Amino acid sequence: GQQVMQIPQYQHVQEGEDFTTYCNSSTTLSNIQWYKQRPGGHPVFLIQLVKSGEVKKQKRLTFQFGEAKKNSSLHITATQTTDVGTYFCAGEAGAQKLVFGQGTRLTINP
Amino acid sequence: NAGVTQTPKFRVLKTGQSMTLLCAQDMNHEYMYWYRQDPGMGLRLIHYSVGEGTTAKGEVPDGYNVSRLKKQNFLLGLESAAPSQTSVYFCASTRQHPVAGYEQYFGPGTRLTVT
Numbered sequence: 375g376q377q378v379m380q381i382p383q384y385q386h387v388q389e390g391e392d393f394t395t396y397c398n399s400s401t402t403l404s405n406i407q408w409y410k411q412r413p414g415g416h417p418v419f420l421i422q423l424v425k426s427g428e429v430k431k432q433k434r435l436t437f438q439f440g441e442a443k444k445n446s447s448l449h450i451t452a453t454q455t456t457d458v459g460t461y462f463c464a465g466e467a468g469a470q471k472l473v474f475g476q477g478t479r480l481t482i483n484p
Numbered sequence: 485n486a487g488v489t490q491t492p493k494f495r496v497l498k499t500g501q502s503m504t505l506l507c508a509q510d511m512n513h514e515y516m517y518w519y520r521q522d523p524g525m526g527l528r529l530i531h532y533s534v535g536e537g538t539t540a541k542g543e544v545p546d547g548y549n550v551s552r553l554k555k556q557n558f559l560l561g562l563e564s565a566a567p568s569q570t571s572v573y574f575c576a577s578t579r580q581h582p583v584a585g586y587e588q589y590f591g592p593g594t595r596l597t598v599t
Binding site for chain 2: 375380383405407409415416417418419422462464466470471472473474475476477
């Protein structure tokens with residue numbers, strides 16, 4: 375079946391440093407979504423990318439969808455302690471189902 | 485709006501016991517999902533429903549059953565709990581609308597321990 379791989383699994387940074395997580399799918403995706411889960415919380419939707427090569431920004435967060443629609447990335451500029459959590463990508467697997475990556479857990483040293 | 489709610493929040497079961505997890509949403513969403521989350525495994529789809537009265541298997545359906553008798557409710561049942569079912573269970577719903585969007589709204593989760 376479809377697989378979505380996400381790297382790295384963990385990332386520890388100093389506050390103010392940048393952070394990037396990468397997502398790769400074994401198949402072409404119709405769209406990709408990104409979610410954030412705070413420690414002890416539930417996943418919360420961040421954004422959806424649909425078009426090949428699409429780039430979207432939300433303040434310090436930049437999301438990219440690859441030209442082949444098989445990979446995506448999330449980049450955070452100048453991390454803050456509020457960015458702590460696990461970031462998941464999720465690809466549409468048809469029939470209104472999502473396949474989630476394993477997530478990247480971000481911890482920040484203030 | 486309460487969004488997506490889950491009952492109970494925590495539960496400890498003994499091997500072989502049964503239980504039902506309840507998910508309710510007040511957003512009139514057609515699609516509902518049950519996931520389990522284990523360390524390092526991300527979220528894995530157990531079962532899902534694309535409308536009242538319909539259910540379908542996801543990635544890891546064995547040992548679970550579901551029912552969607554009412555549009556707002558999605559029940560997840562464990563007939564005979566096993567330690568391998570120790571996990572955090574999340575319910576989610578979505579409108580799946582081409583204009584409004586496809587984002588999934590998650591409930592707060594149920595932490596289940598099977599001893």
